[in-house]
Amino acid sequence: MEKVAVIGAGSWGTALSIVLADNDHEVRLWTHRIEQAEAINNLHRNEKYLKNVEIPKQIRAYHDLSEAVDGVSAVIVVVPTKAIRDVCKQLQAVLKQKVTIIHATKGIEPVTLKRVSQLIAEEMEQYTEEEIVVLSGPSHAEEVALRQPTTVTVSSKDAKNASYAQDLFINDAFRVYTSPDILGIELGGALKNIIALGAGISDGLGYGDNAKAALITRGLAEIARLGTSLGANPLSFLGLPGVGDLIVTCTSVHSRNWRAGNLLGKGYKLDDVLEQMGMAVEGVRTVKAAYQFAEEQDVEMPITKGIYQILFEEENPKKVVEQLMSRTKREEMDDLAALLNERYTQ
Numbered sequence: 001m002e003k004v005a006v007i008g009a010g011s012w013g014t015a016l017s018i019v020l021a022d023n024d025h026e027v028r029l030w031t032h033r034i035e036q037a038e039a040i041n042n043l044h045r046n047e048k049y050l051k052n053v054e055i056p057k058q059i060r061a062y063h064d065l066s067e068a069v070d071g072v073s074a075v076i077v078v079v080p081t082k083a084i085r086d087v088c089k090q091l092q093a094v095l096k097q098k099v100t101i102i103h104a105t106k107g108i109e110p111v112t113l114k115r116v117s118q119l120i121a122e123e124m125e126q127y128t129e130e131e132i133v134v135l136s137g138p139s140h141a142e143e144v145a146l147r148q149p150t151t152v153t154v155s156s157k158d159a160k161n162a163s164y165a166q167d168l169f170i171n172d173a174f175r176v177y178t179s180p181d182i183l184g185i186e187l188g189g190a191l192k193n194i195i196a197l198g199a200g201i202s203d204g205l206g207y208g209d210n211a212k213a214a215l216i217t218r219g220l221a222e223i224a225r226l227g228t229s230l231g232a233n234p235l236s237f238l239g240l241p242g243v244g245d246l247i248v249t250c251t252s253v254h255s256r257n258w259r260a261g262n263l264l265g266k267g268y269k270l271d272d273v274l275e276q277m278g279m280a281v282e283g284v285r286t287v288k289a290a291y292q293f294a295e296e297q298d299v300e301m302p303i304t305k306g307i308y309q310i311l312f313e314e315e316n317p318k319k320v321v322e323q324l325m326s327r328t329k330r331e332e333m334d335d336l337a338a339l340l341n342e343r344y345t346q
């Protein structure tokens with residue numbers, strides 16, 4: 001049994017705390033909102049983020065960060081990407097002992113184009129990027145909290161840390177794999193949110209399953225194209241944090257990115273959609289980063305570009321679909337298949 005702190009009491013932080021409590025760990029769930037800590041401790045509920053879920057009594061919520069991390073062996077960071085730097089600065093100030101840092105956040109910082117493990121290492125000087133672990137994969141909090149079968153991947157350059165994280169979380173309802181390709185795992189988890197926004201827009205416009213299957217497949221091709229240009233293993237995009245997470249986020253009503261896209265497709269404005277959601281919709285910031293990445297790396301990402309135009313240039317979604325459908329003719333297998341072919345047939 002380990003003593004662990006989960007930083008961020010949104011839907012995902014709360015669901016991961018439940019997995020850890022089921023594994024008999026002592027779980028301290030930190031939130032920056034005092035009233036939320038009180039509600040979790042007194043009512044064993046987190047109604048705003050995870051409706052109708054009973055939180056096990058052995059999960060204790062904290063508002064004081066230094067108390068939450070005192071004596072723990074692992075810290076699991078689960079706040080939205082935009083809050084990572086701020087939260088890690090606070091952690092750096094209060095952490096007295098060296099711990100294993102695991103994050104479960106899915107995003108890329110616009111402008112700097114840094115992944116979350118890089119942001120953590122930048123803000124917490126006693127940790128190197130190689131030591132950080134990411135947990136990612138097709139895993140909606142709503143289903144994890146109900147102990148429905150779920151599979152994820154943990155990844156770190158430090159194999160010992162990845163294996164520690166695997167042991168911490170794995171149980172009969174929550175199966176955990178390991179991977180050494182943290183670049184591919186973080187990029188897959190972040191970039192699928194853009195395609196999920198697109199799937200929601202497509203559904204909001206009234207298009208059908210054919211369109212969604214096309215978005216998932218061609219979206220995977222452009223994620224893999226960008227990822228491999230940055231040095232990721234193309235096979236990672238065929239795994240749980242790649243195609244697995246694309247499928248779940250593009251097809252599940254639980255997905256915040258899909259739901260936000262759906263409202264955009266129905267004609268709502270971005271600001272109104274985000275206000276209505278009231279939860280992290282990571283794809284909105286990540287599409288800025290991916291658009292910039294694609295320009296800098298000279299990588300073709302037409303779906304990402306179209307979604308960027310809908311979100312930030314007020315482009316009409318129907319017009320974007322027309323543009324995507326009337327692009328120059330090409331061979332299909334010039335993407336992921338070709339990358340794999342190149343790597344494994346020589």
Ligand SMILES: NC(=O)C1=CN([C@@H]2O[C@H](COP(=O)(O)OP(=O)(O)OC[C@H]3O[C@@H](n4cnc5c(N)ncnc54)[C@H](O)[C@@H]3O)[C@@H](O)[C@H]2O)C=CC1
Nearest residue numbers: 009010011012013032079080083105106139140141279280
């Ligand atoms: N909800 C899900 O099913 C899953 C979410 N994720 C990822 O987990 C991350 C967190 O997402 P959710 O839990 O869904 O978000 P959420 O919107 O449900 O909760 C976010 C939490 O972070 C807190 N927060 C926001 N800014 C903060 C700050 N500056 N300092 C401290 N706390 C702050 C909020 O108060 C809230 O408790 C995202 O990157 C998301 O992509 C990953 C897998 C599944």
Ligand SMILES: O=C(CO)COP(=O)(O)O
Nearest residue numbers: 137138139140255256257
């Ligand atoms: O990453 C997720 C599921 O694996 C959650 O996706 P949303 O943030 O779109 O809800």
